[in-house]
Amino acid sequence: MFFNLRPRRETSRGGPSRRENQRFAREEAFVIDDEVSHLTRLRSEPSENYRRAMRAGRKMPISTFKMLSGREDNCSRTGRFSLADRAYILGQYLPVNGPRCVDDMDSEAYVSQFSADGSLFVAGFRGSRIKIYDVESGWEVLKDVSARSLRWTITDTSLSPDQRFLVYSSLSPIVHIVNVRGGATDSRANVTEIHEALDFSDPADDESSIGIFSVQFSTDGRELVAGSNNDSIYVYDLVANKLALCFPAHTADINVVTFADETGHVLYSGSDDTLCKVWDRRCFRGEKPAGVLTGHTDGITFIDSRGDGRYFISNCKDQTIKLWDNRKMSSTCKYAMPKKYEWDYRWMSYPPEARYYKHPHDQSLATFRGHSVLSTLVRCYFSPAHSTGQKYIYTGSSDKCVYIYEVVTGKVVAKLLWHESIIRDCSWHPYHPSLVSSSWDGCVARWEASRTDSDR
Template identity: 65%
Template sequence: MSRSGRYFDFGDCVSEPGGSSRNVLLGCCDDEFSQLTKLRSAPHERLSRSLPGKGRLPVSPVKMLLGRECNYSARGRFSLSDSCHVLSRYLPVCGPSVIDKMKSCAYVSQFSADGSLFVAGFQESHIRIYNVDLGWKVHKDIRARSLRWTITDTSLSPDRRFLVYSSISPVVHIVDVGSGTKESHANVTEIHEGLEFSSNVSDYEDYSFGIFSVKFSTDGREIVAASSDESIYVYDLDARRLSLRIPAHMSDVNAVCFADESGHIIYSGSDDTLCKVWDRRCFAARGQAAGVLIGHLEGITFVDTRGDGRYFISNGKDQAIKLWDIRKMSSNINYIPKRRYAEWDYRWMEYPEEARNFRLPEDLSLATYRGHSVLRTLIRCYFSPACSTGQKYIYTGSTDSSVYVYDVVSGAQVAKLDFHEDPVRDCNWHPFYPMIVSSSWDGMIAGWEFPGNGQNQAPVKRTRRRRRFLY
């Protein structure tokens, strides 16, 4: 197990640890996006110096404290961007400490919106919800119902009352997280209500399609889902019925999310290599996507919104994360992508070396981030939290058993967290504290912090196992 340093001077960070320049990137050249990120994560210009003179980023917290005490900003306190500048310099890279160890692969992990709960979903029908504030005590131990292959996704409602989970099945199940029952065995100790995403009975008998991604809306009244039948679904929880089905792509839809709190805009990513934008306000009239974003060479494994209805990122099987601005999307919704390596299969083949630096002439992305590996399973990526980092970073799991953190503007790899023995399919950054939790196919749920409470913990001895999984 390797441990990264505690402190990073990002002003000089242009290459990965060890001096290699293989993964050095050009970063985002979009001036507007760069300026917005700076406004969220840079200190007040007068706090950037303790004495009159030219300031330089990154600014020492000691100088910022001195500037605050002298009231250089005329606020008498730190603003949110001031705080983000301090917190974003101290990445959660110490440790890790082992939170839990299961006998099956971990597929999903996520914090609740307030960071008080953490959900982990495992392949063998198991979901655990931990109370973070009570020392990671198990809050609810769930045995899933009607599972096929694995838990593909979970989502907590904004009020933390309900959890939905999906599988390779047209039924999404919902569990009452706030009930007094700790051991929740489907339809034995507690009812797991099935939400039907198909009107065709044969779909349930033959499992003709499955759900790969499921997300609550911000108001908790709807669920959006991505499926293997090339469609996006929106489910109305109040009415307990399907409210919208969109034949969205030409292949499996692996990822979907609402763009912002309004719930009007939906982003989707598919194995057809395209990201699409859907506006529900005009879909009934137009019956088609608002636009398409072209740039990935292979299928999309995950999408994450910045929450502003404008920017989002996607992880691709072409071993790259891309940053998008939907104002630059193409109106050519009939665009048909052509795969350069039709025989390549990410589930058991290495990505062709000659394709790693290839860029489509029609690429609409603002930036591309490379260094991690996206093979064997649908690896996920995210923006870092707004409250503690100003969304200054993006981070992702990787098939090489690590977690990668990139500076969203410069594109530099600023941290690589090594511990696991198998692919890290998912990882999640606490919304307020410097803490990243990674979940891996080795069954480990591991926590990285600053300062690291588990940094002196000895590594757990394990035997590397080679697996082949389909999703």
Template identity: 60%
Template sequence: MSRRRKDINYCDEDIPEASSLAVAEPHEISDSLVHEVAQITKLRSGPSGYLGRFLSNGSKGLVSPVKMLVGRESNYAGRGRFTESDKCHVLSRYLPVHGPKHVDHMRSRVYVSQFSSDGSLFVAGFQRSHIRIYNVENDWKIQKDIIARNLRWTITDTCLSPDQQYLAYSSMSPLVHIVNVQSATTVSRANVTEIHDGLDFSTEGFDGEFSIFSVKFSNDGREIVAAAGDDAIYVYDLMENKPSLRIPAHSSDVNTVCFADESGHLIYSGSDDHLCKVWDRRCFVSRGKAAGVLVGHLEGVTFIDSHGDGQYLISNGKDQATKLWDIRKMSSGVSFYMPGATDWDYRWMEYPEHLRNVKHPHDQSLATYRGHSVLCTLIRCYFSPAYSTAQKYIYTGSSEGSVHIYDMVTGNQVAKLEHHEAPVRDCSWHPHYPIMISSSWDGALAKWEFLGEVDTPEVTRLRRRRTTIYYY
């Protein structure tokens, strides 16, 4: 087998605790990130136009939501309502850091967990054959309890179709199964109470067994892209019911894959060969020819999340870092491979201390975020929601049992959610509300929220001093 594998800290606004901050080193934040990405985020999450200028009084800080409400009522913006960026400006301040509250617990490791695109459903995949779909709007009642078919070792990934009609799930095999989520059957036992259609990703000419580690539906629901342990990426045509494309993409296991945007033309992949690659299906010159390579990780890539604009993406690496990339800076096929730690296995060994601050000599990333740990399993990372935060944060699970939230532009760690007693492999931020679910190998699903009134002694003390509460 290849090498894969409750407390909130507050500090006073005017007395920051430097020791509690996790900040990216100055050389790890590029000028283009500060200039370009910062401007995009500001436009999407700052108070708009005259309203912002009038209320800020020249201040560089956040505008008070109370003042914004007054400004809206007085129609300073000339619109009589908040713009989307006004809403983001208010909502992005309220991080889901209070809790956690119990959602569910099983005697099985949680490997994957995600909200649906509209936030009405939540999917959790457990190691011992279970996948549970919760109805978020019905007090987290279990809508579907799925007993997986032909499971090998664990559920490796799940993905809801865009219309939320079907769920695809994968395990350590070349088969991906499809379940009808909206059927009347609550307990869906594979091929006993309900048919779980099997999609065979095996292709002619390849005789070996391989695993599927990542699956994603295309935006139109007609295709599924998969990352496999035979070093390849697969595209499955659901209309034709067969694989339509196999790309020999990497020189080691492909751990993660996703579509770059809604068009489905661009695909991102990440592998144990340390590389992230970009694939353009419109202009394949030859089989296996990537549109570009992104170099910078010193160890294998565990997960990739797209910004959704076909330009930016983030990746988690076994070198204990999350990196932000701009595909306009990718190289044209030159790998600049740099070997990582020798005789090191991330599944049961700590990362060598002397390598923690080593930088790849050809690092093409825009920013590097450190503070979490990527050990034991394929830890996942994400951009925060566009609707409520304008994607101004990056968040990731961590092997020591916590969730880390970073400011994308500054690199500062703005919150750390600590509760679990085992690695947090996956976590998910609700697309519209300040709610996050963390899922862990301790079998627990924990819900974190922003609460308007939190009467802890520390918060009460800060209120009396009229200081702003920061999470670090």
């Protein structure tokens, strides 16, 4: 399922010239929803009491020294920093120094993520290896897992909320679960410990070539949700140890499924059919989603929720990240049209004539451009709420960089270049100004903080 794409004026050669593309880029003003801008500033800027005491206007930065002095003078009238004050101070320190190499493997790094509390870090590699590092013990390897029944690569990993278990998936209907804390450091299936196999194949379906692209624990640790290359969403009941739900959700590969918030009632899914869909399990009606969001013009590679059950971002093969509000979703998709260009993102460059196509019915709140999504399913995220107030969006990129965008302005505030190949995944520590990037060059690298402005 693809959408009608309306290009700007084309040259006789079938696409816009370089000069026209540059003009299109200048003409495309970044616009963001006022509510998003307001909420972001509320969570990441000093209170009005501080600004009045410092005689600073809305656009004037306040140095860390002045913020600390203001706390001593009780400018907030509470004797301490608010959550927004703290996020403002920490948000001035971007993790751009370095990097330091955490590990250097002989195969591509596909996935990497901090645990919810930042004490553990998980990295999965194409060469059947998954490493779990103890961040608080100098990044020592807590667990070195040799993946079982691997097909091509580790496609996704997820830690349970209590950090006792890790699940990992590949292009197979079998998802494996491993004990993180118990057993030997070197974890090999049926040698040092058992890797329990969870079968996601539908008993009513004879198709055995299912591949899982995305898997995630629910916030209570009782369920797993997964998306696959047979266009279906799966829900696995870990308590009953059986597949609880399976339904066709899209018309192409589902590259990502994630929970909207901690309740676990609402799911977001993204697919190669270019659609983001919202699913509410409280009023689930067969195969019909609660809503559909259109705006991308190519396959969606990843979705990250803001955690409030309302806003989320998606990365896409159309070389953009889009910000969404699920209150703007439609009940159905009414805008399906044939695609106007042909390409394969796995080995081709993005067509120049497609770069500035606009979806005629774009429902997104904002579009972020600069990074590239080629060869693999590159991931994107909101920056941490604790240390930045989620004022940034960051992503890996096929041009070997990590990009950090400012949510309100859309500007690239940092571009981290060091790796020698594609950066598929990256992760910002939930509490510290530290970011880890994982690349197809086999390196997992750690970036540390630096001031983004000078104290005055």
